[in-house]
Amino acid sequence: MPLKLLAQLSTRNLFRHRRRNLMMLLAIVVAVAGVILTNALIRGMQYDMREAAVANLTGHIKVLAPGYLDDPNIEKSFRLAPDWQPDVPAGEVEGWAARIRIPAVIMSERETRGIQFVGVDPARENISFLGDVTLIGEGLKDAEDGRVLIGVELARQLETEVGRRLVIITQGLDGKNREAGFRIAGLYDAEGTALEKQFVFTGVGALQKMVNADVVTEVSVKLQDDALVTDDKLELDVKSRLASFFSTLDVMDWQELEPQAAAMFVYVDSAILIWFLVIMGALIFGLVNTLVTAVMERIREFGMLRAVGMKPSAVVMQVVLESTIIMLVGVSVGIVVGWLLCTAWLGDGIDLSRWSEGIEMAGMRSRLTPRLMGHDVILVTVLSLVFGVIAALYPAWRAVKLKPLEAIRR
Amino acid sequence: MSEAVVGQTDVRTGGVHGFLIVRIGWRNLWRNRRRTFLTTGGIAFAVFLVVSFMALQLGQYDVMEENATSLLTGHVQVQHAHYPEDSRFEETIEHASQVLETVRATPGVVAVAPRVEAFALTSVNERSFGAQVLGVDIAAEQQTVRFVRMLASGHTLQGPQEAVLGTVLAKNLGASLGDEVVVLGAGKEGGVAALVFTVVGLLETGMADLDRALLLAPLPEVQAGFGLDDEVHTLAIRVDDLHRSQQVVRRLRAALPATLTVRNWDQVLPELRQGIEVDKMGGRIMYGIIMALVVFSAINSFIMTVFERTREFGMLLAIGMRPGHIMGMIQWEALFVSLLGIAIGLALASGLTLWLMNVGIYLGEGMQEYARQFYMPDRMYPAFSWEAMTVAPLVMLVGTQIAALLPSLRIRRLKAADALRAEG
Numbered sequence: 001m002p003l004k005l006l007a008q009l010s011t012r013n014l015f016r017h018r019r020r021n022l023m024m025l026l027a028i029v030v031a032v033a034g035v036i037l038t039n040a041l042i043r044g045m046q047y048d049m050r051e052a053a054v055a056n057l058t059g060h061i062k063v064l065a066p067g068y069l070d071d072p073n074i075e076k077s078f079r080l081a082p083d084w085q086p087d088v089p090a091g092e093v094e095g096w097a098a099r100i101r102i103p104a105v106i107m108s109e110r111e112t113r114g115i116q117f118v119g120v121d122p123a124r125e126n127i128s129f130l131g132d133v134t135l136i137g138e139g140l141k142d143a144e145d146g147r148v149l150i151g152v153e154l155a156r157q158l159e160t161e162v163g164r165r166l167v168i169i170t171q172g173l174d175g176k177n178r179e180a181g182f183r184i185a186g187l188y189d190a191e192g193t194a195l196e197k198q199f200v201f202t203g204v205g206a207l208q209k210m211v212n213a214d215v216v217t218e219v220s221v222k223l224q225d226d227a228l229v230t231d232d233k234l235e236l237d238v239k240s241r242l243a244s245f246f247s248t249l250d251v252m253d254w255q256e257l258e259p260q261a262a263a264m265f266v267y268v269d270s271a272i273l274i275w276f277l278v279i280m281g282a283l284i285f286g287l288v289n290t291l292v293t294a295v296m297e298r299i300r301e302f303g304m305l306r307a308v309g310m311k312p313s314a315v316v317m318q319v320v321l322e323s324t325i326i327m328l329v330g331v332s333v334g335i336v337v338g339w340l341l342c343t344a345w346l347g348d349g350i351d352l353s354r355w356s357e358g359i360e361m362a363g364m365r366s367r368l369t370p371r372l373m374g375h376d377v378i379l380v381t382v383l384s385l386v387f388g389v390i391a392a393l394y395p396a397w398r399a400v401k402l403k404p405l406e407a408i409r410r
Numbered sequence: 411m412s413e414a415v416v417g418q419t420d421v422r423t424g425g426v427h428g429f430l431i432v433r434i435g436w437r438n439l440w441r442n443r444r445r446t447f448l449t450t451g452g453i454a455f456a457v458f459l460v461v462s463f464m465a466l467q468l469g470q471y472d473v474m475e476e477n478a479t480s481l482l483t484g485h486v487q488v489q490h491a492h493y494p495e496d497s498r499f500e501e502t503i504e505h506a507s508q509v510l511e512t513v514r515a516t517p518g519v520v521a522v523a524p525r526v527e528a529f530a531l532t533s534v535n536e537r538s539f540g541a542q543v544l545g546v547d548i549a550a551e552q553q554t555v556r557f558v559r560m561l562a563s564g565h566t567l568q569g570p571q572e573a574v575l576g577t578v579l580a581k582n583l584g585a586s587l588g589d590e591v592v593v594l595g596a597g598k599e600g601g602v603a604a605l606v607f608t609v610v611g612l613l614e615t616g617m618a619d620l621d622r623a624l625l626l627a628p629l630p631e632v633q634a635g636f637g638l639d640d641e642v643h644t645l646a647i648r649v650d651d652l653h654r655s656q657q658v659v660r661r662l663r664a665a666l667p668a669t670l671t672v673r674n675w676d677q678v679l680p681e682l683r684q685g686i687e688v689d690k691m692g693g694r695i696m697y698g699i700i701m702a703l704v705v706f707s708a709i710n711s712f713i714m715t716v717f718e719r720t721r722e723f724g725m726l727l728a729i730g731m732r733p734g735h736i737m738g739m740i741q742w743e744a745l746f747v748s749l750l751g752i753a754i755g756l757a758l759a760s761g762l763t764l765w766l767m768n769v770g771i772y773l774g775e776g777m778q779e780y781a782r783q784f785y786m787p788d789r790m791y792p793a794f795s796w797e798a799m800t801v802a803p804l805v806m807l808v809g810t811q812i813a814a815l816l817p818s819l820r821i822r823r824l825k826a827a828d829a830l831r832a833e834g
């Protein structure tokens with residue numbers, strides 16, 4: 001029997017019970033739209049966490065002196081040729097930065113705090129959170145700028161302000177403590193207070209003078225987000241090229257540097273799948289219920305069709321088609337509704353700033369924007385259709401179980 | 411409408427009549443077993459999932475709260491009114507021993523630990539790092555919080571001039587047990603605080619911030635060194651029941667002067683409370699979607715039930731049954747279906763919860779780190795609670811009743827003669 005005819009039969013049967021099938025359609029739409037929306041929110045969270053981890057002066061890949069992670073100090077540093085460039089095609093790299101990052105003690109007239117003192121080339125810091133912050137006062141001019149940029153929260157704790165001086169103590173390359181005064185160029189307002197309390201920035205050249213060494217402690221490379229999505233080997237590839245260039249140094253990716261964010265990143269993938277299976281599980285009871293009813297009320301019709309020569313396989317096909325058609329329509333509408341929810345309703349993101357400390361601890365951002373991903377939509381579509389076929393199996397078996405004559409006599 | 415109301419009133423007051431309706435409702439369930447099983451199965455599935463997830467989710471919160479508060483902060487904290495906001499060194503609790511006595515005497519308080527908190531430069535030989543110096547009464551700390559017991563090596567504070575360091579701080583300083591550590595800081599009223607301690611123990615809490623920065627030293631020496639009299643910065647308090655800590659907070663507020671602030675754990679650790687709130691919100695959305703889906707299925711199931719039985723209803727109307735009775739009968743059917751589903755779902759969820767309470771769920775290595783940040787243990791254990799056991803069943807009970815009511819509303823408009831002629 002031609003498929004086209006079977007499909008026609010199935011479609012007509014669906015229209016015979018509009019109210020019931022509309023209800024079923026509605027359930028599928030709610031399920032699919034719900035899955036699409038929640039998936040997009042979970043994905044948004046996942047990528048926020050990765051982005052926050054990467055922007056936290058980490059980058060996708062980082063070059064460090066061996067032992068720096070265990071004992072971060074200026075002795076664990078290396079020289080970088082002034083004309084060094086990462087050996088990666090442009091378009092794959094968003095940017096890179098060489099920094100000195102060492103622990104230090106900062107003192108105002110009133111208070112003392114422990115901080116990470118970071119020497120940067122401000123022109124290169126578009127790859128880290130420093131590129132996104134709001135500034136009060138001025139930013140650093142260039143790599144030789146001998147003023148400091150401190151967080152708003154740290155300024156509050158130190159009871160200081162733009163233009164005032166601070167004393168910073170850190171260890172020089174000879175192991176002796178250096179103490180120097182710095183004028184505050186500006187305050188930066190980052191998301192949350194954790195970064196603001198931790199990092200104090202100055203020009204990398206100025207910091208090199210202070211520690212009396214022409215070295216850096218890290219080179220951080222950030223790859224293009226789009227290139228990362230299209231080429232999942234890109235990160236490994238760049239990492240190995242850097243590793244062969246800096247053969248005496250440690251080259252690490254963000255997964256190694258931020259293991260918690262990386263674990264969360266992987267965990268989310270399985271969470272999304274489990275969540276989808278749960279939703280489909282809840283849906284399938286209703287779907288089987290509807291299909292079985294649709295089959296049982298037509299059992300005489302099926303008997304007659306069988307009696308005039310329709311093959312059992314064609315009967316099964318008809319039921320499976322019915323299920324598939326209703327699923328297909330439901331999934332299509334559901335995806336559109338889900339997409340509308342993600343863009344029109346929550347396109348600007350959900351404001352979570354009421355819980356800012358909590359989500360900061362979770363490594364998220366205060367605005368959660370849904371992130372609808374093509375492969376999630378495909379996964380939902382394909383698996384929904386598979387579930388549609390599975391749901392049709394029992395009803396189809398009922399439809400062919402009875403002998404034609406018995407079915408007609410019912 | 412009036413007719414329906416009258417009909418239902420009859421069912422309630424009609425004694426035998428009402429019971430008859432219940433019996434018919436029960437029997438009707440078994441006329442289409444397949445459908446009953448499928449609807450029941452959907453309800454059972456939703457109840458099972460939501461109850462199990464909630465037991466797991468809510469089970470974590472108590473553990474997180476207890477772990478977080480018992481680590482360092484205590485359940486309740488007393489400080490100078492401005493100290494939580496400004497953390498300035500001179501904002502201390504004056505006449506600390508007197509305040510301490512008042513707090514100790516407050517009902518519900520189990521232990522109190524007085525602390526001086528100072529930031530200072532610590533040096534061993536040539537190397538220097540900033541550190542958070544905690545002047546502590548070690549015996550009181552041991553009764554109040556856990557972190558003082560988390561020693562990686564050496565022993566805890568026993569005598570004068572001893573200090574315990576965070577492992578990472580010690581590593582950064584290149585300090586090992588027996589070394590001398592010099593502490594340099596700014597004392598009260600601008601004086602220089604200079605102290606020397608012998609490292610006797612290393613502390614490993616697993617919290618990076620603490621291990622990197624903490625130096626514990628005896629309270630009297632830190633007070634003297636930093637120019638404090640009978641003053642401390644914080645009183646960390648352990649109460650007898652974390653769930654009732656708010657009561658202790660109220661008592662302390664009444665007993666202490668207004669220059670001091672008393673904060674419950676959820677104010678001291680706002681990130682924890684907020685994390686729990688966000689988590690609860692996420693849970694509610696997911697449970698809502700699951701239960702909404704099953705209610706949709708139930709509506710569909712009752713639409714089919716009601717439409718297939720149009721002729722039957724016509725006959726019942728013809729022999730004098732009121733539409734209200736028929737609707738009541740369907741509500742009874744819905745009640746039985748939901749009760750059955752709830753019973754199965756609860757039984758399965760209880761079984762799973764009981765089992766998981768024994769074995770726990772392993773989070774995997776990477777997630778452990780993440781969990782530890784939220785003060786969660788390495789294994790997750792669910793916990794029985796009334797909230798987890800009742801929310802989903804109640805929602806499904808009400809949802810199913812509504813699901814049955816929607817299609818059966820049309821029975822009110824049903825005419826016996828038309829209904830009898832309807833397609834079966």
